Amino acid sequence: MKFIGFVIVCLTGGLLLYGTVDLPDWGDPASPASTHLSDYYIEHIVEQTQVPNLVTAVLADYRGYDTMFETAVVFCAGLACFLLLRDFRPKKDRYFRHVPTGVMLHFKNPDTRLVAGNEFEHMDKDWVPSDMIIKTVCRILIPFIQIYALYVVAHGDFSPGGGFQGGVIFGSSLILMAISYNLKTLVKRVTEKFLSIFAALGVLIYVGLGFLAMIMGGHFLDYGMLAPLLPSDPGHIRALGMLGVEIGVGIAVMAVMVIIYMNIVSEGRHDEGL
Amino acid sequence: MSDILALIVAKYNFWLYIILMMIGLYAMIAKNNLMKKLVGMNIFQTAIILFYVSIGYKHGATLPIIQGGHGGHSAHDVVIHAADYINPLPHVLMLTAIVVSVATFGVAMALCVRIYQRYQTLEEDELRMRVSERITHE
Structure with missing residues (x-):
């Protein structure tokens, strides 16, 4: 099996290496990927949406459907972990x-x-108390990590960042709490009910903004139609719509990361574990 | 010989990703342990992500965040050249791909935990043995 696998891998790799002959050179500005649609995005996004971060603008506005279902995929992954592993029977x-x-x-x-x-x-039978240094450092670090996560979400329109990144950073701060203390400390502060509601709420915010735009008379996820709701700043309405969507993504990703972690480390019992 | 060398130097990024992808593919096919297969899958995904990100790169271009676009009113005065900013599209695609890969990895790990709970092993050959034992018992 190992030999056959090696042969298959070498064959595939050889074919792909042969295929690189036709690919454009590294960093070529005239390569096909960087000429048609990308130029349109770079030249028109700021005047159309007032968002300087092109990645966020494409992610949350031009490719809004893609990101919405991506969030749904993340939500489904959390749901799958819960259904596969969650075990409500008490331990013997x-x-x-x-x-x-x-x-x-x-x-x-x-x-x-x-x-x-x-x-x-x-x-916990197997649990060993963490070192005092680890506990103290993590206790000091966690609030700063969380503030940084909120900054990354809130400034996703203007600087590198966005909902996915901020959500992952926030989720990892909660996971750090579980690692440095124990899982029960985390479950006591952030209950399973809270996480489940937040995972669903994140997707709901995204889809809800889409339907709100529909109710206001536009297409699904057409943030420009939300302008009457925020009369003070009509020029930035698309940026604000993207921010709302990114907040939804961030909440969903944060909750799902913690749900996956809690279910895997404790085999679904939420009592013992890392 | 020098032709091939020049080709490799011009496209060394693609060669690196293909080698990385081959490592991942080999681990997925030949390794016996399910956890190692998952690690191979993650290496494979990383190779694809690097491939896409490198496609978006342009010489002499900077990050796809418009300079001077933060002012609001002044944004219209700034002339934007497409050659000054790298292609944002592959970054968008890979941003979502990374999150989905984390989510799928979580589900795969959950499946591994369930398999271990039932069969007490993650080695593929032992697993196959125990599954057939279980079938003959029933």
């Missing part, structure tokens, strides 16, 4: 610690309940 063996004394209790019967207020703390 559970460990509790009495907080004031540090005594450990081992429950072998899953039906036993512990009703002694807050003195008992659920324990």
Whole structure:
């Protein structure tokens, strides 16, 4: 199998290398990819949309349908992870610690309940407490990472950034919290319900803006039709529409990243894990 | 010989991506462990992403963010030459492709977790053995 695979790979690679003869040179401004549509975008986007970042303008306006369904794909990935892995059955063996004394209790019967207020703390069997340096550094870093993520989303129209990037940065800050403390710390602050609602809300914002443009009398996702809703700044209405869409994308991506992470590391139980 | 060398130098970017793609493809075909196959798939996707981004590059051009386009009113006075900015279209396509690749990787990992929960292995040959054992038991 290894040999056949090697032969197939060499054959494919050889064919592709032979094909590079016809491809344009590296950085050639007259290459076919950089002549027809790209020139139109570069020359007309600023006057049509008032958005200097061409990538965001193409992403959220000219190719709005593509990005909308891309967001739907991300949402479906989160849904698939949830449906594949989520496990609501309680674990057989559970460990509790009495907080004031540090005594450990081992429950072998899953039906036993512990009703002694807050003195008992659920324990992970394999979990090792993180180092104090790691915890402190992450605690200081996380708010700054989150502010940076919000900046990347909000300035997506003017500087490198946008909904996908900002959403991933925000999600990674939450994942960093789960890694540096434990998964329960994250689940306590950011519940599964909250994440599920936000994942759906992000897609809803995107599709809702599209339908809003339709209700105002334009085509689906035609942000120019939203101008009567924001009378103070009619010139930038397309930029504002893109910002709204990017916020929706950012929320959906953030929530889905955390859902995927939480389900995979804890095998769907949301109690123990990294 | 010197012809081939000149060809490689002119198009070394494509050669690098094809080699990277071959590594990924080989891992997907020949590796026994499902996790390693997934890593191969990610290398393959990275090669495609680099290929697209390199297509958008132009000599002497800068990032596709219009300079002086932030003022609003003054934006109309600025003359924009298409040769000054790199092609934004491949960047847009790859931006969404990266996010989708992360999402598909997440789903693939979830499937791997389920397979491991059921068969206690991710090695393909052992997996095939255990699946056939299970079928004969039933």
